[in-house]
Amino acid sequence: MTDLTNSPVSATSQQDIGFLQSLARRAQNNWRKIVILIPFVWLLFFFLFPFFIVAKISLAELAIASPPFTKLIEWTDTGVMNIRIVFDNFTYILTDNLYSNTYLNSLKISVLSTLICLLFGYPIAYGIVRSGPVMKPLLLFLVILPFWTSFLLRVYAWMGLLADQGTINNLLISIGLIDEPIRMLYTEFAVFVGIVYTYMPFMILPLYANMEKLDTSLNEAAADLGSKPTNTFFKVTLPLTIPGIIAGSLLVFIPATGEYVIPDLLGGGNVQMIGRVLFNEFSRNTDWPVASAVAIVLLFLLVVPIAVFQHYQGKENEGR
Amino acid sequence: MYNKRSRFLTVMVSLGLAFFYIPLLLLVIYSFNHSKLVPVWGGWSTRWYKVLFFESPEVWSAVALSLKIAFVNATFATILGTLAALAMVRFGRFKGRTLFGGMLVAPLVMPEVITGLSLLVFFISLQELIGWPAERGFTTITIAHITFSMAFVAVTVQARLTGMGQDLEEAAADLGAKPFKVLTAITIPRLTPALVSGWLLAFTLSLDDLVIASFVTGPGANTLPILIFSRIRLGLRPDINALATIIILVVAICVTIAALIMYRQHKRDLLDQQLAERAD
Numbered sequence: 001m002t003d004l005t006n007s008p009v010s011a012t013s014q015q016d017i018g019f020l021q022s023l024a025r026r027a028q029n030n031w032r033k034i035v036i037l038i039p040f041v042w043l044l045f046f047f048l049f050p051f052f053i054v055a056k057i058s059l060a061e062l063a064i065a066s067p068p069f070t071k072l073i074e075w076t077d078t079g080v081m082n083i084r085i086v087f088d089n090f091t092y093i094l095t096d097n098l099y100s101n102t103y104l105n106s107l108k109i110s111v112l113s114t115l116i117c118l119l120f121g122y123p124i125a126y127g128i129v130r131s132g133p134v135m136k137p138l139l140l141f142l143v144i145l146p147f148w149t150s151f152l153l154r155v156y157a158w159m160g161l162l163a164d165q166g167t168i169n170n171l172l173i174s175i176g177l178i179d180e181p182i183r184m185l186y187t188e189f190a191v192f193v194g195i196v197y198t199y200m201p202f203m204i205l206p207l208y209a210n211m212e213k214l215d216t217s218l219n220e221a222a223a224d225l226g227s228k229p230t231n232t233f234f235k236v237t238l239p240l241t242i243p244g245i246i247a248g249s250l251l252v253f254i255p256a257t258g259e260y261v262i263p264d265l266l267g268g269g270n271v272q273m274i275g276r277v278l279f280n281e282f283s284r285n286t287d288w289p290v291a292s293a294v295a296i297v298l299l300f301l302l303v304v305p306i307a308v309f310q311h312y313q314g315k316e317n318e319g320r
Numbered sequence: 321m322y323n324k325r326s327r328f329l330t331v332m333v334s335l336g337l338a339f340f341y342i343p344l345l346l347l348v349i350y351s352f353n354h355s356k357l358v359p360v361w362g363g364w365s366t367r368w369y370k371v372l373f374f375e376s377p378e379v380w381s382a383v384a385l386s387l388k389i390a391f392v393n394a395t396f397a398t399i400l401g402t403l404a405a406l407a408m409v410r411f412g413r414f415k416g417r418t419l420f421g422g423m424l425v426a427p428l429v430m431p432e433v434i435t436g437l438s439l440l441v442f443f444i445s446l447q448e449l450i451g452w453p454a455e456r457g458f459t460t461i462t463i464a465h466i467t468f469s470m471a472f473v474a475v476t477v478q479a480r481l482t483g484m485g486q487d488l489e490e491a492a493a494d495l496g497a498k499p500f501k502v503l504t505a506i507t508i509p510r511l512t513p514a515l516v517s518g519w520l521l522a523f524t525l526s527l528d529d530l531v532i533a534s535f536v537t538g539p540g541a542n543t544l545p546i547l548i549f550s551r552i553r554l555g556l557r558p559d560i561n562a563l564a565t566i567i568i569l570v571v572a573i574c575v576t577i578a579a580l581i582m583y584r585q586h587k588r589d590l591l592d593q594q595l596a597e598r599a600d
Contacts, residue, residue, distance in 0.1 A: 031499055032411055039404035039470065040416065043423040046467040050438035053445050124336040127329030139333060141579050146340050149571045151528050152545050153564040156552050157343035160350060163556065165359045167346055197339070204336075251429060258431020260531050265552065275433045279531070282437060292441070295434050302431070310425045313475075 051299075058292035059085045089293035099277070099294070103301065106274040109188070110256035113195040114203075117252050118245065120196075121203035125244075126237075128204075129211040140208065147201040155194050155265050162190050162266070186268030194262040199255070203248040210244025211237075243312060250309040254302055274298055344568060351561035358556035368562040379547065379563065386527055386544040389458060393465040394523035398515055400466065401473025401522070406507075408474070409481040427471040436535030439464045443536060456538030464536045465526040472525060473518035480514035513585055520578060524571075 093099045128139045146154065161167045162184040169181035184190055214237065222232040260275035267273070274294065281291040351369075355362025372379060404424055407414070427435065443453055443460050453459050488510070492502045508515075530545035537546065551557055 032407075032414075035403050036407040036411065036414060036420070039400045039407065039424075039474075040420050042400055042467070042470070043404075043420070046439070046442070046463060047423050047427065050442035053441045054434075054438045057441055120332070120336065123329055123332035127326075127333035130326060130329055131333070137583060139337075141576075142337055143340070145572065145575055146344065148524055148575045149344070149568050150545070150548075150564070152530055152548055152552075153347070153567060154343070156548075156556075156560065156564065157347040159552065160346060160358055160556055160561075161343055163359060165357070167359060170359060197343070200336075200340070254429040255431055258433050260433050261549070265549075275431060275531075278433045278437065279534075282535075288441070291437065295437050298431065299434055306426060306429055309429055310422055313425045313428070314421055 054292045054295055057288055058089055058296045059087070060289050061086050061088070062287055062289050089289045090297070092290065093293050093297055098272075099274075102272045102274050102277050103297070105272055106257050106259075107301070109191060109195070109271075109273060110253050110259075113192055113199065113256055114249050114253040116192065116196050117200055117203040118249060121200055121248065122207060122241075122245070125204045125207035125211055128208055129214075143201055143204050143208075151198055152261060154198055155262055158190065158194055158197060158266060159185060162193070185266065186270050188267065188271050190266035191263050191271050191273070194266040195252075195256050195259065198262065199252040202251040206247035206251060207241065207244040210241050210247070214240055246308070247312050250305050250312075254305050254309065257302060258298060347561055348565045348568065351558065351565040353558060353561075356558060358558050358561060368558040371559050372562045372566075376559065378542070379544075382542050382544045382547040385458065385541065389462050389465060389543065390523045390526040392462050393469055393526040394519045396462075396466045397469035397473050397522040398519045401470040401518055402477050402511070402515065404470065404474040405477035405481055406503075409478055410486070424471055424474050427468040428475065430468070432529070432531035433535075435468060436464070436532040439467070439532065440535045456536055457541030460536040460538070461533050461541070461543065464532050465522075465529060468532070469522035469525050472521050476518040476521060477511060477514045480511055484510055513582060516578075517582070520574075 124143070128136060128143070131139055159166075163169070164181040164183065164185065166185065168184065169178075172178045173181065218236050218240075219232055222236050223229070227235070258275040258278075259273060260279050263271050263273040263276045264279075267276075275298075278291055278294045278298070281287055281294060350358050352364050352366065353360075353362055354365035354367055404420070408417075408421060408424065439460075443456060447453060488506050489502050492506050493499070497505065528545065529543075530549050533543050534546055534549075537543070542550075548560060548563070552560055
């Protein structure tokens with residue numbers, strides 16, 4: 001850095017400086033372009049473009065071919081372009097009770113799970129923020145640690161707890177509280193437990209990040225002015241943590257709506273959620289046009305929450 | 321005055337931690353169960369570890385494939401995610417910034433079934449069109465993983481970039497350092513902690529993914545989650561408990577080491593900051 005490469009320039013005329021500057025600027029602009037273009041093109045190609053293909057297939061018909069759907073655009077022998085679009089898949093999904101009930105059931109389960117996560121995650125996050133300087137990093141670490149271990153294995157752990165011959169039933173029978181095992185695995189209850197268990201860190205972490213930035217002098221001021229702790233909490237702390245509540249809730253709600261593993265492993269065939277229907281539609285029935293339409297409708301349901309999440313995330317990153 | 325409420329908070333935190341750790345603890349305990357039926361206790365034994373180590377070659381080839389994918393994925397995702405974060409934080413306005421920002425955040429919350437389905441139909445269409453990818457497996461899974469992992473890396477790096485400010489870069493530029501020199505001599509070294517956590521996050525996300533990999537894989541390419549899932553779908557299996565215990569142990573050790581290193585770094589940063597403030 002001590003090597004000042006532009007020092008000889010000072011001796012040359014004003015014109016040369018202008019030329020060199022524009023050259024440097026151009027080099028810098030190209031360099032910036034490359035930095036932007038590489039990830040941009042990757043995302044366009046592998047993230048955005050695939051959605052258009054799904055949208056395209058959702059407007060096609062099932063065909064016995066490989067891939068198993070009709071072409072939207074066909075060139076006839078005379079060179080005329082033939083565009084064939086069918087909305088049958090969408091009318092089928094929206095009128096068929098199986099699908100509409102499944103969508104509603106998914107939304108119900110994810111909304112309730114989000115509320116449960118918030119109800120328990122909020123005091124946990126607040127408790128961590130309020131703990132001492134030694135405990136705080138340790139508690140935060142303990143909350144994050146399960147998040148790094150396999151998601152699949154955390155769901156599996158609950159299969160062992162909730163099964164008819166599982167740990168909970170064994171315990172309850174051995175202490176004489178019940179005579180027959182309570183059916184918990186392969187019920188909606190198990191799905192709730194699974195979602196709350198695996199998504200809880202996603203609720204706690206944004207709340208923690210938000211609460212840690214809070215100015216505690218506001219609470220002290222409120223206390224000095226005679227406000228009771230509960231009153232201070234509802235009037236000062238809670239309103240200030242709304243961004244954290246929204247971020248955490250969306251991080252739980254959006255992925256939970258499309259969840260596949262948890263309803264499959266803990267709900268068995270008894271709990272219908274749209275992610276599971278979509279996956280099975282695709283792998284077993286190979287009705288791609290209907291599966292694509294199911295995905296498009298799901299995406300449509302989640303567009304607003306995803307946009308809200310992006311808005312908050314964008315603000316967070318430009319925060320200063 | 322605060323005593324009552326902080327007791328409530330302490331109870332909630334303790335209950336939360338119990339809720340997090342008891343299921344994992346039971347998973348580990350039952351891996352040492354001699355009985356073939358997981359929930360029926362048949363005495364302590366390391367029987368299932370022997371089955372796992374000596375009679376399950378397919379598990380280890382799945383582990384190898386998953387580690388290979390995770391490694392390549394983490395490396396590419398870190399590079400792409402870092403470039404994306406630099407573009408978002410340091411480049412001001414540019415054409416398509418809103419779209420770019422949107423595409424960078426969406427994978428964080430996008431349901432996996434949608435991402436998986438769309439990438440599969442994309443790969444199949446591409447194969448029809450240009451004959452590539454000829455078969456699905458390592459390459460397609462890795463591309464799919466990079467696509468969603470880079471978003472997580474970008475968030476991590478963006479947070480660090482906004483946090484560390486631009487003063488040093490501006491000073492270097494004023495002293496005549498070219499933009500590329502500024503990037504390699506100032507920005508990248510200062511980003512190292514974020515790059516390491518981003519890499520580890522991408523690595524873990526890849527190792528963890530079942531749904532997207534199930535969509536874009538082909539015959540014969542079984543990652544570890546695909547293998548585990550196909551087995552536990554049929555019920556509890558003691559050898560999976562043993563495998564889970566090993567995975568939990570390895571992850572816990574790695575995360576603890578990483579956390580300790582970062583904690584020490586964080587404390588050093590705080591100390592530097594205090595010294596700098598005192599010097600002012």
